[in-house]
Amino acid sequence: MKKMRPILSTTLLASSLVSLFATLLSTNSSAQTTSQITNQITSSILLKPDRVFDGQQMHSDWVVLVQNNKIVEAGAMRFKLAADTKVIELKGMTLMPGLIEGHSHLLLHPYNEVSWDDQVLKESRAERVIRAANHAKATLAAGFTTVRDLGTEGAEYDDVGLKKAIEKGVILGPRMIIATKALVAKGAYGPKSVNPDLDLPQGAAEVSGVEQIAHEVRTQIGKGADVIKVYADYRAGRDGEAAPIFSTEEMAVMATIAKSGNRQLVAHASTPEGMLRAINAGVSTIEHGDSATEEVFKRMREKGVTLCPTLAAGDAIEQYRGWKKTIDPVPARILAKRQSFALALKLGVNICMGGDVGVYAHGDNAREMELMVDYGMSALEVLRSATSVNAKAFGYAEKIGSIKKGLLADLVAVEGDPSKDIQAVRRVKLVMKDGKIYL
Numbered sequence: 001m002k003k004m005r006p007i008l009s010t011t012l013l014a015s016s017l018v019s020l021f022a023t024l025l026s027t028n029s030s031a032q033t034t035s036q037i038t039n040q041i042t043s044s045i046l047l048k049p050d051r052v053f054d055g056q057q058m059h060s061d062w063v064v065l066v067q068n069n070k071i072v073e074a075g076a077m078r079f080k081l082a083a084d085t086k087v088i089e090l091k092g093m094t095l096m097p098g099l100i101e102g103h104s105h106l107l108l109h110p111y112n113e114v115s116w117d118d119q120v121l122k123e124s125r126a127e128r129v130i131r132a133a134n135h136a137k138a139t140l141a142a143g144f145t146t147v148r149d150l151g152t153e154g155a156e157y158d159d160v161g162l163k164k165a166i167e168k169g170v171i172l173g174p175r176m177i178i179a180t181k182a183l184v185a186k187g188a189y190g191p192k193s194v195n196p197d198l199d200l201p202q203g204a205a206e207v208s209g210v211e212q213i214a215h216e217v218r219t220q221i222g223k224g225a226d227v228i229k230v231y232a233d234y235r236a237g238r239d240g241e242a243a244p245i246f247s248t249e250e251m252a253v254m255a256t257i258a259k260s261g262n263r264q265l266v267a268h269a270s271t272p273e274g275m276l277r278a279i280n281a282g283v284s285t286i287e288h289g290d291s292a293t294e295e296v297f298k299r300m301r302e303k304g305v306t307l308c309p310t311l312a313a314g315d316a317i318e319q320y321r322g323w324k325k326t327i328d329p330v331p332a333r334i335l336a337k338r339q340s341f342a343l344a345l346k347l348g349v350n351i352c353m354g355g356d357v358g359v360y361a362h363g364d365n366a367r368e369m370e371l372m373v374d375y376g377m378s379a380l381e382v383l384r385s386a387t388s389v390n391a392k393a394f395g396y397a398e399k400i401g402s403i404k405k406g407l408l409a410d411l412v413a414v415e416g417d418p419s420k421d422i423q424a425v426r427r428v429k430l431v432m433k434d435g436k437i438y439l
Contacts, residue, residue, distance in 0.1 A: 157181070
């Protein structure tokens, strides 16, 4: 796992400031120490990179001024600096908004390490939370300052505690937009037993009927959910095939309650019928969307529903099953996903960046961005998806996702120009979240 450290070689920070950041990271990030250091660091920081990607376009000759936890200036250097401003030179680097992971499960780890069923059934929640703390740190170190975490997968409401621990400075990690427990129809999800007399713990909240649905959505909101996730379809068909498991009317109840609390409803969906039901019910994003048709994508575009394609999850799972990428023929599932993604691009569907990380390693979030380019998006479009598009699609554009005056100072600097070479997003040299430097 990449070790987080203060920047030394690329900055002109005063030695006392560097010492403070080093202290933050060497004390196991206790809440008390974080609070003390936050109170001491009050001067402005001027970031001087070779180029700035503001969430939409790339700019040269821009600088960014940060004060406390906000961006106070961004653009050409036409403003005066306070005498105590700390200047960070970022030679050869691109400064960007902090990247936003659109589909994460911090309470899961790669399925080639431990299967999903065994994580849900055999790993204690204490172990899963400890793992999640490490996952959060790796995610932040990779330049992802926000994650939309779409379900605890059997870990109850532990994402609520994880989010709070990060906010308090107990552990290092990104901002979290959390879904707590996803909604599934009774008997449709897993883990499943070959013995029908056994009722196994489930990876999501089972509901049956409108009354239970309404109660569960309100419970999740009360427990701290920022977004409500529903499985619009799942492998519940007669022969184990994917099939819709909720009606449009049932999901509309979820959407109405969520919206009344200024929250979104998002849907796992892979079948055309499941997607159409979810879109008509009022979801904000479709997660996966593997078998979407032209009709589905046109409906998404008309209703302003965003696609979160999770290309990296399918890529990882096929490799876990034995596919030797670049050597073996491309599996049918991957070919179909390429075609579906190309169709979404052609039809002008809004596409966000989210890889279903947890299926593969946390901290390897850039894998999705690389595949999006490989599947046909330009690198600049992918950068937009991972910043301003995600922020707007998730309802947080007034806080994060762009570099402009008044937004939170969540910033990342990478070596090189990722608009020309998307792999540059892996060469992270600086991570700032909420005005504090963590790398």
